Amino acid sequence: MRNPLRSALAFSALSAALLAGGFVHAADQPAASGYQAAIASPIRTDDDRKTDAKRKPAEFLAFAGVRPGMKALDIASGGGSTASLLTAAVGPKGEVWAQNPKPNPKLQERVGGSTLPNLHAVVADFNDPVPKGTPPLDLITINMSYHDIANTPTDRAAMNKRLYEALKPGGELVIIDNAAKKGAGLTATKTLHRIDEDTVVQEVTRAGFKLDTRSDYLHVASDPREQPFFKMETPDDKFALRFKK
Secondary structure, X not given: OOOHHHHHHHHHHHHHHHHHOOOOOOOHHHHHOOHHHHHOOOOOOHHHHHOHHHHOHHHHHHHHOOOOOOEEEEEOOOOOHHHHHHHHHHOOOOEEEEEEOOOOHHHHHHHXXXXXXXXXXXXXXXXXXXXXXXXXXXXXXXXXXXXXXXXXOOOHHHHHHHHHHHEEEEEEEEEEEEEOOOOOOOOOOOOOOOEOXXXXXXXXXXXXXXXXXXXXXXXXXXXXXXXXXXXXXXOOOEEEEEEXX
C-alpha cells in the first residue's frame, strides 16, 4: 500500500531540489519520479554513466521537461548517449529519433543490440535533420553540439527553421553547449569548441522560437573560458537554453 506521508516527503524534496537548481518546468514534477529510473535504465551503457557527474542527467531531464509518451529528436546524437537517456525517460509509449550527418557505428550498435523499437538512428544532413514522416515533435535537443554544427557548411538559419516547423505548437528546443566569453560570437567554435550564448539565442529566435528560460545547472563561475573543455581538469562552464514554439 502506498505511504502518503512518504510520497508527500519525496515530492517536497524533489520540488526543493528543482528550485535550488534555478528552474522549475511546469511538466517536471509529474515526470520527475521516473528520472532516476531512466538514469538507471539498462539501455544506458557504462560509458554513458561515466559522464553523469559532469552532465547531470536528472537536471537535464527536468530542464527539458521530459515526460512519458513524448516524441523527441536528438540532433548530432553521436553515439546516442543523450538519445538513450531520452528513450528511457519517454518510455515505451514515447519515441526518439537520433540524428547524425553520417552513420555512427556506436549508435548503430546501440540500436541494433537492443530491443528498443522506439529509438531510431537517423542519417540526415543538418540543413534538413528531421526524418521524413516524423510526427509533430514535443521536444528537440542539441546537447553540446551547436558549436560543432557552426563549424560545418550548414545553413543554420535553414536548420533552425526546419526544427521550428517540426515541433508541435508549444513544443520545445533545448540547447546546451560550452560557454565562450561574452561577445565572442562564433570566434571560439573551432579553437576552443565553445560558443557565445547570446549568439545562439539570436540565431534560434530568428527562426521564430521564443526563449522560454535559461538554467545555470551547468554553470561554472570559476571557468575563465580560455581553454577547450576537453583540456580542462575541472568542469567547464556550460549554458542551458530552452526555446518554445
